[in-house]
Structure formats: structure tokens, C-alpha cells
Amino acid sequence: MIGRIATAYQIELIKAFRSKLSYVGPILAILLVLMTPLLHPLRGDGENAYxxxxxxxxxxLNVLGLFLVLSFCASLISGETGTGSIRLVFTRPILRHExxxxxxLIGFTYAITVSLLVAITAWAIAFAFxxxxxxxxxGEMLFTSGAMLRAYLLGFALHLAPQFAFVSYAVMISSFMKSNAASVITSIGIWLLLxxxxxxxxxxxxxxxxYVDTPWEIFRAQADGLTLEWGDxxxxxxxxSLxxxxxxxxxxxxxIHRRNFHG
Amino acid sequence: MLRVPPGAETGRYRAFATRCQPLTVETGLPFLGTISFMPVCLQAEKLEKRYGAVTAVDGLSLSINEGEVFGLLGPNGAGKSTTLYMLCGLVAPTAGSVSLFGRDLHEHFIELMGRVGVLTERPAFYNHLSVRRNLQLLAMLGDKDVNIDRALDRVGLIKYAGRHVGTLSHGMRQRLGIAQALLAEPELLILDEPTAGLDPESTQEILRLLRFLADEAKVTILFSSHQLAEVEALCDRVGVINQGKLVSCEEVENLLSYDQSQVDVLVDSPEAASKKLSEQAWVKSAEMNKGRVRVVLDGGTVHQLTAFLVSGGYKLSGVMPRQRTLQEYFLKVLNR
Known part of the structure; x- marks a missing residue:
């Protein structure tokens, strides 16, 4: 089973790399970060950079990133159901749950990729300027650069939990639909409504x-020179999220297991 | 008659390795000796598919031997595609069971689908990828080494290997669908209208290929079609589905035998001859048909007919018992 899932994941990676649409989201996220200095101008000190x-x-991540993740993941299954390519897959030796x-997994990979690109871009801009x-x-060092990095990495790791919940939610909506547009609109619409x-x-x-903002609270507090403990x-x-x-x-x-795939 | 071109042992007609062999049983009886027969490849028992109040397939049972070519006929909406899709796991039956190579399909799905090639109606691929890449990705889901170029060459698509699937015509996509079904050199092919959308030359080529695979590599083929001529040319047996039921199942050889009670007669005066014949008690009907007299005998024999015409002074050029056609059988089974 693990082998077949790995192979199917590899296939998804190849398809995603060869699709131009896959690059739109990450590029948009990087552009947003690049334009953020317009909202939050940078000075030459450490406090301001953090x-x-x-x-x-x-x-x-929480404004544009979630839309990007939802849009990508909500078309993962509905796209294949709508075109019919899913029938070719299910006549191969692979089980539906695999x-x-x-x-x-590919949805989560996409979410992590967008997050990493945002993080790298933000840190690169911060330390360039x-x-x-x-x-x-x-004159007193409140938090060293190492402590700030640790707090950020911890926040980054924690934020993957709600990211995975969003990925799963969008893939679930995608499994209900046969149209990419309907799937994306439904997933975003339900989220906004709730x-x-x-x-x-x-x-x-x-x-x-x-709780999408919760993982960043410690880092944000430390950037302001405050100490904050993780609470409930x-x-x-x-x-x-889990x-x-x-x-x-x-x-x-x-x-997907119960669905019939006719012509 | 489907004929494979000379020198067909190479290239697209290079057969799969023959995997299935006939079973032999030593009876120990002097008049029977050794019996050999092909084992059952596909077995469907009392398959049913209901969608609420609508029954798409109703108690269908079917058995196909290894190396056999079986055609499934039926009017639109009869349940052909639903049946085929239940046999390859795309549709879950409401009741009944499916066995391939003696094993239950749902319990041994992974193992069995590695031995089966399926062509669905209007096969769809990843349009943004090339022909070759599509087949490579599908091949990754099996555990066999496959030869992509050979699969493409078999269906005449080798020179389009680098093209994006989105740029292919409908006929080319259909051929690509057949290529993906043949990719892992399967022992069983389940094809839903394999020649739909193909031009006549491509249709003949595909039918020739399928017949070659059935004869040389003993590939079992189950396919549905609306084209009776194809079924006639390709199949060993044919089944007719109507309103979800398998209403008939016959060997094509028997269906296409000569009907001694229906005779086409070539005479010098066909109008007069048909009039005379119509008056005979042993003739059911005698009608003009494209310059010949089509006689349906009712208790009479061909010998009686020729004797009557000769003694009546008619110059007889030919007497031809009519070969039954699949269309007649099909319409008769459907009571039309």
C-alpha cells in the first residue's frame, strides 16, 4: 500500500510540476510578500525587521495563502472526475483510498511549498533591508536572533496543522463535485460563510x-519585545485542526470509495 | 475477413507472450481420451445494478473462456456499459459477483487489474501532458515493465508521442485509449466501443490487431459495440443485452450459418417466377429483390424449388441459400 501511495504521489508531483497553473499560487504569494513593505516600511534595526x-x-499565509491552497486542493479530484481521467486511474492496480x-499529500505539499516561499521571501526582505x-x-538584548528563529520555526510548524485541515477540507469538497469551478466556489463559500x-x-x-493566527502569536509578541507563553x-x-x-x-x-464512475 | 498483413510477426503485430494454456484432462476413457479446454477467464453471477427505482442491470450472468472474443450488443440504454464497468470495478454492483481468472474481483482487485486492460467510453487523459507522458504515468501504477513505444506503435500513434493530448483529434484519443489498455500486455481486455470515432481504415486496423492478439496470444476480449459488422468479423460469441438482461448468447459461427429455408434465386424472368412461386403451398413468400427472387420456403426444399423452376421453363442462373446476418438475429432477439 505504501508503495502504491508513493507512486501515486509521485505521479501527482509530475502532473503539478508540468502544469502552469501550479505556479500561479506560489508566485502570487511571493508578490504579496514583496509588496508588504509598502504597508510595513522597513528600517535598519532588528526589532523592525522581526x-x-x-x-x-x-x-x-492567512489572507492570500488560504485562498490559494483552497483553490488548488478543491480542484484535485473534481478536475479528474469532470474530465473522466479518474476512470483511467481506477482501472489500474490502485485502490481508491490510496x-x-x-x-x-500533494495538497499538503502545495501548502508547505507556498508557506516556505512566503517565509523565505519575508526573511530575505527583512534582512536585506x-x-x-x-x-x-x-540597549538590552531581549531576544537573540536564535530565539527569534526558534519562535518562528515553532510557529511555522504549528501553522501546518490548520493548513492540513484546510487541505483535507478542500479535497473533501473536491470529492463531492464534478466541476472545478463548483468545487472551488463551494469550498471558499462555505469557509467564508462559517x-x-x-x-x-x-x-x-x-x-x-x-486559530489560523495562533501559531504566530509567540513570534509576534517577541518581535514587540514581549514574552508570551503558549496557552490553551x-x-x-x-x-x-487534527x-x-x-x-x-x-x-x-x-x-470516492462509494462513487460509481460511469461514462 | 480480418487478415493480418504479411510479415506481421514484427512491429505492431508482435504478439504478447502467450500466458494462458489450455487445461487438459485425461479421462481414461477410450472414446474420450484427453479433453482440453480453455479455463474460464471472466465470470459474472447474477449481476444487478439499481439506481433507486431504476434497474440498469438485472440478474446478468456471463462466462467467458480464456482466449475468447465476446461481443456485447444491445440498444442504447440497455445496460452494456454499466455491465462492462461492473466487470472492471468502476461501478459497484448492487448484487451479484464478478470473478476474473477464478478470483473475486473485489477481494483481489490489485492483483487482477494488473492483468486487465480497460477502455472506457470517451477515454480522457491529462491534456497538458504529452502522449508519451500520459502513458508513462499510467504505467507507473502497475508493477510491470512496459514498452511505451511499442504500445503507441501498435495503434499508429508513435509519431505523435511528443504531442500534447489536448491537441489530438477524437480518433487519436480513442487510439490512445486502446494503447493504454494494451500497455501492460494484459490477459483480458474490456473495451467499451473500441472503434467509436475511428475512420474506416483505423477501425479495420484495430479490429485486425484485436483478432491477432486473440489468436496469437490468446488474449480474452470482451467488448461492446453498436457496429454489427465489427462484431460479426471479430467475435467468437455474441451476447445481446436488453433492458438490463442478457437475453441471448450464441456462437457467431452458428448465427451466420446458411439458412436453407431462405433462398435467393437468379432467373431470366424474375417477376413471372416470383408470381408463380407465390402460388405454391410450400412457399411462404417469393419477392423481387434487386433483380433476384428472394424465396422463403414453408416446408419446401431447395431441390423442390429448383425442380419447379426448371420444369416451368425458367432459365436458372443461380440458387443461393441466404446467410443469416447478425442484424437479423439482433432484431429477432429484440422482437423487432
Whole structure:
């Protein structure tokens, strides 16, 4: 099974590399980060550089990045169902749940790639126009560059949990649909709708999307010269994301497993 | 008659390695001796497919031996494609079972689908990739080494290997679909209208190739078609599906035998002869048809007919018992 999933994932990678559309998202994300200095001008000190990174990374990832991930992942299965190429795949020696797992993996790869490009671009700009020193206040070093890097890496790792939940959610919607457009619109539409009603309905603590900013709180606080401890929110972030990812992934697998693929 | 061109042992007609061999049984009986027969390749038992109140396939049972070419005929909406797709796992049956090579399809799906090549209706590929790349990706999902160039050469697409699939015509895509079905040199081919959209020359080429594979490599072929002439030329057996049921299953050789009760007669005065014959009690009908008299006998024999015409002073140029056609059989089975 692992071998077949690896092969299917390799096929997805080849298809993605050879599709021009795959590059649109990452390029847009990099462009957004490149334009962020217009909103958050850079000076030559370390504190300002880290504040820039703390602003640029979540802005790019949580505003544009999520749309990009949803758009890419929501067309992973619906595109193949709509064209009919999925029937060629399912007459080959591969099980349907292996196919869906490979789709989840390529979706997650895409999300990580966009995140990495945003992170690298933000740090490159910050240190090209700012300073690599740590965060100082009144001549006192509050957080060294190493501590800032560790906080960022921890935030980056944590933010992958809600990313994977978004990937799974979009792949699940994609498994329901036969049209890319319908799948993308539905996945974005439901997300925006829930975002609008989550507080009035009191369901915000249970939605993983509520916690997309949580992974960056420590780094942001340290960039401002403040010390912050991880609270319950990080556990809610991880818990809701992992539960959601599990439920959505299983739903996608069951949907494809039960579907009939006629002409 | 499908004939393979001379020198066909090379190139596109190089056969797959013959995998299946006939089973032999020593009976120990002097009058029977050794019996050899081909094992069953595909077995469907009481297949059903229901969509709510609609029954697409109703209790269909089918058995195909290894090396056999079986044609599935039926009117539009009869359930041919649904049946084929249940046999290759694309559609889950509501009831019934499917066995390939003696093993249940759903329990041994991975192993069995490595031995099966499937062509679906209107095969779809990844348009942004080349012909060769599409086949390479599909080949990766199996565990056999495949020869992409040979698969493309078999269907006449080798010179288009580098083209994007999105630029291919419908006929070329159909040929590419056949190439992907033949990619892993399967033992069983399940083809849904394999010649749909092909020009006459390509159609003949594909039919010739399929017949060659069936004869030389004993590939079992199950295909559906609307083209009766193709089924006649290619198949060993034919089944007719109507309203989800397999209403008939016959050997093509038997179906196309000569019908001694229907005779075409060439005489010098066909109008007069047909009139005279119509009056005879042993003639059901005698009608003019393109300069000849088409006689349907009702208890009479061909000998009686020729004797009657000769004694009536007619100059007889030919007496030809009519060969049955698949179309007649098809319409008769469907009561049309």
C-alpha cells in the first residue's frame, strides 16, 4: 500500500510540476510578500525587521495563502472526475483510498511549498533591508536572533496543522463535485460563510479556522519585545485542526470509495 | 475477413507472450481420451445494478473462456456499459459477483487489474501532458515493465508521442485509449466501443490487431459495440443485452450459418417466377429483390424449388441459400 501511495504521489508531483497553473499560487504569494513593505516600511534595526516578518508571514499565509491552497486542493479530484481521467486511474492496480491519500499529500505539499516561499521571501526582505540582530530595548538584548528563529520555526510548524485541515477540507469538497469551478466556489463559500457566523452562533472555539493566527502569536509578541507563553489556544488549534483533518480526509475517502464512475 | 498483413510477426503485430494454456484432462476413457479446454477467464453471477427505482442491470450472468472474443450488443440504454464497468470495478454492483481468472474481483482487485486492460467510453487523459507522458504515468501504477513505444506503435500513434493530448483529434484519443489498455500486455481486455470515432481504415486496423492478439496470444476480449459488422468479423460469441438482461448468447459461427429455408434465386424472368412461386403451398413468400427472387420456403426444399423452376421453363442462373446476418438475429432477439 505504501508503495502504491508513493507512486501515486509521485505521479501527482509530475502532473503539478508540468502544469502552469501550479505556479500561479506560489508566485502570487511571493508578490504579496514583496509588496508588504509598502504597508510595513522597513528600517535598519532588528526589532523592525522581526516586526516586518511577524506582519508579512501571517498576512500572506492567512489572507492570500488560504485562498490559494483552497483553490488548488478543491480542484484535485473534481478536475479528474469532470474530465473522466479518474476512470483511467481506477482501472489500474490502485485502490481508491490510496488515490485520495496521494491527493491529500500533494495538497499538503502545495501548502508547505507556498508557506516556505512566503517565509523565505519575508526573511530575505527583512534582512536585506533590516538587521539580523535580535530584539533589543534600551540597549538590552531581549531576544537573540536564535530565539527569534526558534519562535518562528515553532510557529511555522504549528501553522501546518490548520493548513492540513484546510487541505483535507478542500479535497473533501473536491470529492463531492464534478466541476472545478463548483468545487472551488463551494469550498471558499462555505469557509467564508462559517467565518461570518461562527461568533454569532458561538461555534468559533470548535472551528480550526479560528486559530489560523495562533501559531504566530509567540513570534509576534517577541518581535514587540514581549514574552508570551503558549496557552490553551495552541492546544485548541492543534486539536480542532487534527480532528477536522481526520474527519474531512475520511469523508473524502468514503465518498470516492462509494462513487460509481460511469461514462 | 480480418487478415493480418504479411510479415506481421514484427512491429505492431508482435504478439504478447502467450500466458494462458489450455487445461487438459485425461479421462481414461477410450472414446474420450484427453479433453482440453480453455479455463474460464471472466465470470459474472447474477449481476444487478439499481439506481433507486431504476434497474440498469438485472440478474446478468456471463462466462467467458480464456482466449475468447465476446461481443456485447444491445440498444442504447440497455445496460452494456454499466455491465462492462461492473466487470472492471468502476461501478459497484448492487448484487451479484464478478470473478476474473477464478478470483473475486473485489477481494483481489490489485492483483487482477494488473492483468486487465480497460477502455472506457470517451477515454480522457491529462491534456497538458504529452502522449508519451500520459502513458508513462499510467504505467507507473502497475508493477510491470512496459514498452511505451511499442504500445503507441501498435495503434499508429508513435509519431505523435511528443504531442500534447489536448491537441489530438477524437480518433487519436480513442487510439490512445486502446494503447493504454494494451500497455501492460494484459490477459483480458474490456473495451467499451473500441472503434467509436475511428475512420474506416483505423477501425479495420484495430479490429485486425484485436483478432491477432486473440489468436496469437490468446488474449480474452470482451467488448461492446453498436457496429454489427465489427462484431460479426471479430467475435467468437455474441451476447445481446436488453433492458438490463442478457437475453441471448450464441456462437457467431452458428448465427451466420446458411439458412436453407431462405433462398435467393437468379432467373431470366424474375417477376413471372416470383408470381408463380407465390402460388405454391410450400412457399411462404417469393419477392423481387434487386433483380433476384428472394424465396422463403414453408416446408419446401431447395431441390423442390429448383425442380419447379426448371420444369416451368425458367432459365436458372443461380440458387443461393441466404446467410443469416447478425442484424437479423439482433432484431429477432429484440422482437423487432
Amino acid at each position: 516586526r516586518f516578518i511577524a506582519f508579512a508571514t501571517p498576512t500572506a 488515490f485520495v491519500i496521494a491527493k491529500l 533590516g538587521s539580523a540582530s535580535g530584539v533589543e530595548f534600551g 467565518d461570518a457566523v461562527k461568533y454569532p452562533l458561538g461555534i468559533s472555539p470548535m472551528l480550526f479556522a479560528t 489556544k495552541v492546544y485548541w488549534c492543534l486539536g480542532t 480532528v477536522a483533518a481526520t474527519i474531512f480526509s475520511i469523508a473524502a475517502i468514503v465518498t
